[in-house]
Amino acid sequence: MASKFGLAGGIPERRVRPIWDAVDSRQYKSALKLCTALLAKHPTSPYALALKALTLERMGKPDEALSVCLEAKELLYSNNIFHFDDLTLSTLQIVFQRLERLDLATSCYEYACTKYPNNLELMMGLFNCYVREYSYVKQQQTALRMYKTVGEERFLLWAVCSIQLQAYFSSGGEKLLAFAEALLKKHISSHSLHEPEALSLYVSILEQQAKYDAALEVLSGDLGSLMGREEDKLRLQGRLLTQACNYVAASEIYQKVLESCPDDWESFLHYLGCLLERDVKLPKPTTGEHTCSSCSVDSNKTSLSEEVVESRLASALLFVQKLQKNDSSDSVRGPHLANIEIERQHRLSGNSTKFMEALVNYFHRFGHLSCSSSDVEIYLHMLSGDEITELLDTISRSFDASSVSVKALGLTITTFKVQELLGTLLSKSTTDLQRIAKGMVETFYKNLPLSRDLDPQESMHGEELLSMASNILVQLFWRTRNLGYLLEAVLVLEFGLTVRKACLAIQDYSGASVLLLGSSSVSTSMVCKPGGQKHSSRIRLTPHLATDVEFSFLATNCQSCEGLS
Template structure:
C-alpha cells in the first residue's frame, strides 16, 4: 500500500493518506470508516471506494468488497491510484485475471502509455497468457523501442513452446519464430545485454541446433556471458555432451581442472568422456592438435597420471589442501571397477587411498560423507583392518579410568568420523545386546566429555560432540527394534532431550524426537518440536508429512486441522509468489530462470502432500463441524466439494517428500531402497484414493436431498433419482475396487526402515474394519435410493437387502467398538508398553460413526414418507373392510 501511495501526485493525496495509513497498520475498520467519510464529500473519488473494498476484504466481507470493486472497474479508470488499488485487491482475492481486464481498458484509453502497457504485460504474466504477453511486448516495443521489451516478446514465444501440448508445433512454429526475431537483432547489431545472449542460446538449444549454439557461445556474443564463472565453458561442455563430441569434452574438462582442481563436476565430465572415447576407440590425429579444445587424454594411463599430479600438487601445500583430487582417485577407481577394468591397479589399493584421505581430512565434518560412498570398494575382510588403520591416525590422550578422550576438537572430529565409519560398515549392528549397551555407555561418555569444548558456544550453535549423542540414540533404536523392549526407546528419548538442552538448534535431535513420540502415540510434544525446526518455504512440502501423518490418527483433530491449514497456506501462497518471481525475472532479464519457476510451481501444485492435506482438511472440517455447527449440505457447499469432480491429477502426482531427512549411518542393505520408495508412493496413492472417494461419496450423499416417493419407475429420470443412483453407485464401485487393491497391498506387510517413510493409515483402517464398514454404509444409501425409486409394493427383495444391511452395519460397528477397548499403557512382565494402535482404532471408529450417522440421517428422510404412505394405505384398507362388513 505504501508503494501505491508514493505515486499519488494530485490533491487527493492528502485526503487518501489516512486510509492508506490505516490499511498499512492493519486497522481495517478505521480505514473503512475513513473511506465512508471521504466518499460522502467526494463521491467521484473512485480510489477511496477501492480502498474501502480492500478494508472489507481484509475483514472477511468478500462479497461486499467484490461488488464495490466491480462498480469502479466498470467505469474503466485510468488514474494510477485506482488501478494500483484494484490490482492489490484482486491479488488478495486470488483473482489475477481481473487485473488484465483493468489494464486492457486502460491501454485502450491511453494507448501511448509505457507504464500501462508494461502493467498489462505483467498482468498477463501472472495468469500465464503467453500469446497475449507476446502481443503486449511487441506493442510496448513499438511505443518505446527498448531491447528489454522486444525480448519480453521473444521469451513469451519460448514460453508458448514450452507450454504447448503439441511438441511438433513448438519446434515448427514458436521456437523458429523466436529464433528469427533474435537473429534480426543480431544482424542489426542491437544485442546489448547478457540476458539476450542467454535467451538466444536457450532457443537454439531447445531447437536442437547445437552447432549454431556453439558458434554463438564461442563467438563475440559469448563474450557478454560474464555473470557466472566459466559460464561459456560450462555451456560449451553441455553442447559437446549433446553432440557426443567426447574428445572436445575431455580436453575442455582437462583444461578447466588445471585452473580449478577442486571443481567436482569437471571430474565427472573428464571421466565420462574418457570412457566414451575408449568405447569408440578414438585416436588423436597424426598431425596438429588433438581437437579444437586442445590435448585429449584418451587412455586410462594418462588420466591416472593427471589425477596423481593434482594429488601431488596438494600434498606439497603447507595448508588448506583441496579434497577434490583425493576424491577423484577414489571416483576413478570406482568407475574402473564398475567397468571391470584391470587398470584400477594403477591407482593403488582402495584401503590405502581411503586411509590417506582420512589422514588428510579426518578432522573435517565432511570426511564421513566423502568416504561413506566409497566404502563398497573395501572387501568385507578389510573392514576391521580399515578401522584399525584409521584408529592409528586418531590422536587420543592417555586412557583414564575407562576411555581415552581427545584433547581438542580436531581430534574429537577424527574419532567421531571413525565411529561413524564403523557404523556405516555394520560393526555396530553385528554386536550382541550387552556389547551394544556398552557401546552406548562409551558414546554417552564421549558426548559428555566433548561438551567442555562448547562451553562458550552461542545458543544457536551446535555442540562439537552432538553426533556422539545422536549415534547413541541410534543404537538405542537398534535395541528397541531388535528386542521390542520399550525401555530402550524411553532411554533414547531421555538422551535426546538432554542433547536438545545443550544444543537447542540441533534439527536432527528434534526430528528424531518427533518421530519417536509419534511412534509411541504421544503427540503433545510434537507440535513444539516441529515449530522449533522453523521449516522454510518448500520444506513445508518436503518434511510436512512428519507432522500431518500422525496428528489426526492420534486423535489430535485441532492440531491436525492447524497443521493442514499451515501447509495449505504455503501451497496457496506459492501461486502468488511464483507469479512475482516470474515478473521479477522478466524485469531483470533472468529469462533462463522463468521455466525453472514454472517447473517449481507445477511441482508444488502436483505434490502428493498437497493433495493429502487438502483432502484431510476437508475431512476434519466435516467431522468437526458438519451437523454440529452447520448442516452437512452447507459444509459440503462451503468447501466447494462436488461428487462429480475429481480435482486430483492422479497421473501427475509428485512425491516431494524428503525421505532422507534423518541422518543415517546404517549400511546400504539397512537403508531405504528404491523399491521402498516405490512401495511407499504406491501405498500413499492408494490411501489418498480411498480418502478422496469417501469424501466424494459424502458429497454425493449431501446432494441427494429428499425427492417425493415415485411409484412409477419410468418417472425416475424426471426427478433425477436415476442419475443420483448412478453417480453414487459409480463412486461406490470405484471405492470397492480401490479397497480390493488396498487389501492386496496390506497383505504384503511391507516394512520400511524406522528412519524411512512412515506407513500410511491404510493397514490400520483395514484391520479395524473402518473401510469395510463405511463401504457398507454407502451401499445402504444406494439401496435406499433404489427403494425410493421403485416404491414399497415392488421391492420385497430390496427391502430384505436393506434389513440385512442395517443388521450387518450394526454388527460391524460393534466389532469396531470391541477393537477400541483396552489400555493405552499396559504393563507386561514388569515392563511398560504403549499401544498407539488403540488410539488409531478409536479415531477410525469416530470417523466411521460420523459417516454412518450421515447415512442414517439420509435413510430417515427416505423412510419417513414411505412409512407415512404405508400407514395411509393400511388405514384405507381397514376403512374399506369396515364398509364391506357394514
C-alpha cells in the same frame, strides 16, 4: 501517472497512507473505517473501492470484497475516470488474485491498455497478468509491444522467453525457435547485446535448435566477453562441444575448468564422460542396501574398447594427481573424490584392487570433516558387508580415539556417521546399541574443553554425537517399547542445551523427542514423587546409559563446562 504528483489513484497520498499502514499492521477494522471515510469524500474513486475490497478480503469476507471489486471495475470502464493508473489496477489485481479471479484482473488491464496504448507501466502489469495465467502467446505479443514502444533489451528477452515456453509446451517448436533467433539477430545487428542473461538466452535458443557450431562461434566472438567469469564461458563451451560429439575438444575445455576450479565436481564428471565418450549422470544417493544404482559415469555404456577405456582412465588419473599436488588444502576435496570415481570405473571393469584404497585415503585426508561421510555415501553403498567392516576397522585404527583433539573427534563422528548411513547400527543387538549410545555421550563430554573458547552462538565440537545418541535411544524405544529409552533421549538432548543453548539442531531434535514422549502417554508418576512432589534436578543418566555422572553435575558443576553456556 497521478501518483508521481503526490496523488495515489487520484487521491492525495496523505489520506491513503494510513489505510495501508492499518492493513500492514493487521488492524483491519480501523482500515475499514478509514476506507468508509475516504469513500464519503471520493464516492466514485475506483482506488478507494479497491482499498475497501482489499480490507474486506483480509477480514475474511470474500463475497463482499468481490462485490466491491466489481463496482470498482465498472467505474474503471466508465468514461468519467480521469485517474486511471497502475496503482488502482495493481490493488485490484491483489484482491482478484486472492479471490482466484485472475481473469477479472486481466480484463481490467486489457481495458486500461486499450485506453492508454503507450503506457509502459500498464503494459507491464498486463504482461504479468498473462504470466500468472500461463498465456504464453499473449505474453509474447505484449512483450513485443513494449519492445517496439521503448526499444529496451529486457522486453525483447521477455518476448523470447515467452516463445521458448510456447516451443516447449506446444507443437511447432522449430518455427517458433527460428522466429526467436531472428528477433535476437535483428536486435544484435542494430544494438548488440549488453547483459550476460541476453547472451545465455541467445545461446540457449541456438542450442535448442542443435546449432552447436553457431553457438560456439557466438561465444568465441565479441559477445562472449559478456560472460562475467571465464570459467562459466568454458563450461558452456564444454557442454556445446559435448552435444556436438566433439569429445576431444570438450575434454580439453573441461581440463581448463578444473585447473582453475579443481573442486568443480560436476565439471569433473563431464570431463570423465567426454573421455569415455558418453553422457554423464551426477551421483544420486541411494537408500537401499549396499548397491550402486545409476551413479556417476557408467563406462559399460561406452562404445570404446576396454583398452582405450583403461588408457583414458590412466590419463585422467594422472591429471587428477596433478590437481592434488597443486592444492594440498583441506578445503579442496574434488580431486580426491575424482580419484575414487576413477577407481570405481576400474572396479566396473573387474579391477577393484584400488577402490578400497582410494576410499581409505579419502577418510585419512578428510575424515575429520563433518561432510566426509556424505561426500562418499554413493560409493559406500557399493561395498559389501566385509568391505564395510574392513573400512571401519581401518579408519578406527588410523587415530587415537582417547585423545582430546578436534581431528580425533571428527574422525570418531565420521565413523558413527558411516555406520548410520549404511544402516549397520540397526542390525546390532540392544546391548551393543546401549554401549554405542553411552560411548557417544561420553565422547561428547570428554571433548567439551575443545568448545571452551568458541563464541556462544557457534556450534559446539561434537554436538552431532548427542543427536545420534538420542536417535539410537529412540530406535531402542521402538524396538522394545520401553519408555525409559525415550525419556533418556530427551535428557541427553536437554543436557546439550544446558551446556549450550544456541544449538539449533539439538533444539529441533529435543522438540521432536518431547512431542514423541508426550504422544506415548507417559505417566507423570515417572517424573514425580508420590504426593505430586517433583524429583530434584539430579536425574541420573539411566539404567541403560549407566554412567557415574549425573546431569546436574555435568550441566552446572563440571569445570569443563565453564564458559560454554
